[in-house]
Amino acid sequence: MTGITPGSIEIDRFFAASPAEVFEAWTTPEHFSRWFGGSSVEVPLDQLDFAPEIEGSWTATMVLPDGNAIHWAGDFLEIVPNERFVFTLTDNPESPERAAVVVTLTEATEDGVEGTRLHFTQETPGFAPEQQEAALAGWQAFLDELIVADQI
Structure with missing residues (x-):
């Protein structure tokens, strides 16, 4: 599912790359800074x-x-190489409140292409519907660039 749920946003994406390659794009500073x-x-x-x-x-x-x-700013909560990456984020580093982001990667095949199914969720506590829409659109654009930047 890609969309808005009560208190969060979700994105499902397929990447024609291995879970290891997608995980590296999320966890390596040089990759992360590009997308x-x-x-x-x-x-x-x-x-x-x-x-x-x-x-x-x-x-x-x-x-x-x-x-x-x-x-x-944020914190790293869970790291399972090539499978799961959980961290928090905020665009107000002085505030102790952080939204959790969960990225889950599974091997998948889509239209005969082997790759990775990415499932993304971000908490959106207190977000108005238009803020949730903006966050969803923002992450979608980020993930579009992940594909281009890392050739996946």
Whole structure:
């Protein structure tokens, strides 16, 4: 399912790449900085602190086309190589509130092509419907760039 549910957004995507390749795109700073934010946003590596390990934290700065920046922060909660990646995020690093993101990867075949089924959920506590729509559209654009950036 891709869409909005009470309190979250969900995305299902198929990638013509192995679970290991998709997992690497999510957990390697060089890959993450290329696709996080989509095609029109820059996430400079020198402004990305992203070393996934349980109970570790991360920060990133997105530089928008108009020169403004969004500062992100979160924590790593669960890492199962090539299967599952759970972390939190916020665009208000001073706030202790974080939304959980769960990425699950499974081997799949679609139209005769072997690859990976990605299931993504993000909590959206207190989001108005238009904020949920914007978050869903944003992540969809990010994942579109993941395909291009990493050739998957």
